[in-house]
Amino acid sequence: MAASMWWRGFEAVGRRRFSCSHRNWAKIVPAVDGGEEADLTEKTTAKTFSAMQAERHEQAERTILISCPSNISEKKFYKYLSSYGTINKYFFYEGFGIYAVVEFSDKESIGTLKGFSSIPSLQHECAVPFKSRLFNLRNSHPRELSAARPSVSCLKQSVIPLNELIRKLSGAESIDEQLYTVCKEYQITEENTRLRFLVCSLVKDIAAAYFPECSIRPFGSSVNNFGKMGCDLDMFLDLDSISGRNNTKTGGAFSMEYGTKRVASERVATQSTLSVIGECIDQFAPGCTGIQKILNARCPLVKFSHQPSGLQCDLTANNRIAMRSTELLYIYSNIDPRVRALVFGVRCWARSQGITSNIPGSWITNFSLTMMVLFLLQKRNPPIIPTLDQLRDLAEAEDKHVIESHDCTFVLNNKIKPSQNTETLEELLQEFFEFYGNFAFNQMSINIRKGKEQHKPEASPLYIQNPFEQALNVSKNVNQTQLEKFVTSARESAWILQQEGLKRPMSNTKPWGLAALLLPTMQSPGGKSKKKRQPASERIKSLLDSLKANKETAGYLNRSNGGRRHICTVAW
Ligand code: GTP
Ligand code: MG
Numbered sequence: 001m002a003a004s005m006w007w008r009g010f011e012a013v014g015r016r017r018f019s020c021s022h023r024n025w026a027k028i029v030p031a032v033d034g035g036e037e038a039d040l041t042e043k044t045t046a047k048t049f050s051a052m053q054a055e056r057h058e059q060a061e062r063t064i065l066i067s068c069p070s071n072i073s074e075k076k077f078y079k080y081l082s083s084y085g086t087i088n089k090y091f092f093y094e095g096f097g098i099y100a101v102v103e104f105s106d107k108e109s110i111g112t113l114k115g116f117s118s119i120p121s122l123q124h125e126c127a128v129p130f131k132s133r134l135f136n137l138r139n140s141h142p143r144e145l146s147a148a149r150p151s152v153s154c155l156k157q158s159v160i161p162l163n164e165l166i167r168k169l170s171g172a173e174s175i176d177e178q179l180y181t182v183c184k185e186y187q188i189t190e191e192n193t194r195l196r197f198l199v200c201s202l203v204k205d206i207a208a209a210y211f212p213e214c215s216i217r218p219f220g221s222s223v224n225n226f227g228k229m230g231c232d233l234d235m236f237l238d239l240d241s242i243s244g245r246n247n248t249k250t251g252g253a254f255s256m257e258y259g260t261k262r263v264a265s266e267r268v269a270t271q272s273t274l275s276v277i278g279e280c281i282d283q284f285a286p287g288c289t290g291i292q293k294i295l296n297a298r299c300p301l302v303k304f305s306h307q308p309s310g311l312q313c314d315l316t317a318n319n320r321i322a323m324r325s326t327e328l329l330y331i332y333s334n335i336d337p338r339v340r341a342l343v344f345g346v347r348c349w350a351r352s353q354g355i356t357s358n359i360p361g362s363w364i365t366n367f368s369l370t371m372m373v374l375f376l377l378q379k380r381n382p383p384i385i386p387t388l389d390q391l392r393d394l395a396e397a398e399d400k401h402v403i404e405s406h407d408c409t410f411v412l413n414n415k416i417k418p419s420q421n422t423e424t425l426e427e428l429l430q431e432f433f434e435f436y437g438n439f440a441f442n443q444m445s446i447n448i449r450k451g452k453e454q455h456k457p458e459a460s461p462l463y464i465q466n467p468f469e470q471a472l473n474v475s476k477n478v479n480q481t482q483l484e485k486f487v488t489s490a491r492e493s494a495w496i497l498q499q500e501g502l503k504r505p506m507s508n509t510k511p512w513g514l515a516a517l518l519l520p521t522m523q524s525p526g527g528k529s530k531k532k533r534q535p536a537s538e539r540i541k542s543l544l545d546s547l548k549a550n551k552e553t554a555g556y557l558n559r560s561n562g563g564r565r566h567i568c569t570v571a572w
Helices: 003-014 049-061 074-082 108-115 142-146 162-170 175-186 190-207 266-284 320-335 337-352 366-378 388-394 425-437 480-497 514-518 530-554
Strands: 063-068 087-095 097-104 134-136 215-219 233-238 288-294 301-306 311-317
Touching: 049 063, 049 190, 049 215, 049 320, 063 190, 074 087, 087 190, 097 190, 162 175, 162 514, 175 337, 175 425, 175 514, 190 215, 190 233, 190 266, 190 311, 215 320, 233 266, 233 320, 266 288, 266 301, 266 311, 320 337, 320 366, 320 388, 337 366, 337 425, 337 480, 337 514, 366 425, 425 480, 480 514
Parallel strands: 063 134, 233 311
Antiparallel strands: 063 097, 087 097, 215 233, 288 301, 301 311
């Protein structure tokens, strides 16, 4: 893609957050406090998922990662690297040392740089001579440079600590502002997105030794707009584009096929491909450690840690449905700004309550929580987002997408009309807790394809139908205890949000609203307080029910007053 086209694309996404200066190059700088920042409530016309992926991928191919000396001088750094080619963007961050991400305007510059770089000669060890795009920058004149003060500012690649977030939220004017603040503070930054695509591109260099035309693309929360800084990097090794099934010359006397090894199934082919690439990552990829091949999982994968970026990586192959789910979530996230804000708020709440965890287990995953939020938004009157069946019905012939006989068709985001629903995020958060605090999980399933609950086809405690593989439950891992913990927390939170004492106080230091729900005292670590919480939950449910009855008879909810609820406080 031409550089000028790429640049226009970048402007559309990031123009408010970065300052550009200095002839034809730009250092990426974060938006400063009080400066102009992207308005998260603004309706943006987002790029299509595939256009976004293609641009980022191409950008990553022109980018390198450099481990820098701690006393690096930015001026000298820039001057030195510019001698290899024009630099488009660069930024520094701190991990195990200082790293720089440098994007050249041409891929050829990396070739030139490689030509002038050497494999290190080590004293007690030996270097594996794989020439990757992870470089070490050495001071040629250490003495001269050590006198110089470090002059680089590093961008943060980690998430704001919970106590700091609570402090920020306590100063907000409304629960809506609190939810947008969580989203703004937790979302993956522009630079972190670049780093994620760069790591995929570095791993692709390894896989390309066997499959030169392959691509490695991020999926999941790294790119679906619901990712939090620090979330894992889900990678998809795409070998589909190399099949060449459409390449056959027609009309001649013959057609040619590659001679290939044959294996019993696609799953076996995926397992052996991932096994070999996992081995190569282990042996050759600098910075990749802790490689684990989990090839017998339903979706075989290779797990590893990419130390220079600090990212935990999951490499899968032949996982096109997950890629399509990612695109679907991306589309939903762009329909209305309330979608992202509510998903971030609910994920953050669930984490602080100990309902979810990064470690796989019998708890509700972030993906399932996202589906629950989407389902609630489909059920509002009028709905805030369409059902998946409606998205499919809006699709044109060119949007048709079938994967392994599953219909994965939906319309692209730029063809979806905005909703007429005007509910506030405060109302929606309250509805989330009330809706799921009372949901008939024992009988019904959640189905974002239909936007309606349906009878469960089997007895899993929580049943969230997989939107594409419709016979599957995305929350099959969740056990009864974890579901009860979720329901209990939802009821308690519904109740707490209604307490007058937790409405916005005069002083902006006391945690209120969402901040009150995230307080450590609200946590339920390891189900320790389970026995005590269960009766409280039942009591809260009946209190909420009685409030609901009052609401129906006495017009309890005054939505004309900016959505603020007026209730009598019941002590408990
Ligand atoms: P976090 O990593 O927790 O931030 O969220 P995530 O959305 O990336 O979830 P995860 O890493 O667990 O999974 C990555 C992606 O795989 C998800 O976004 C989905 O697209 C897909 N996925 C995860 N679990 C399931 C599942 O049970 N069924 C299906 N169909 N897809 C899933
Ligand atoms: Mg993930």
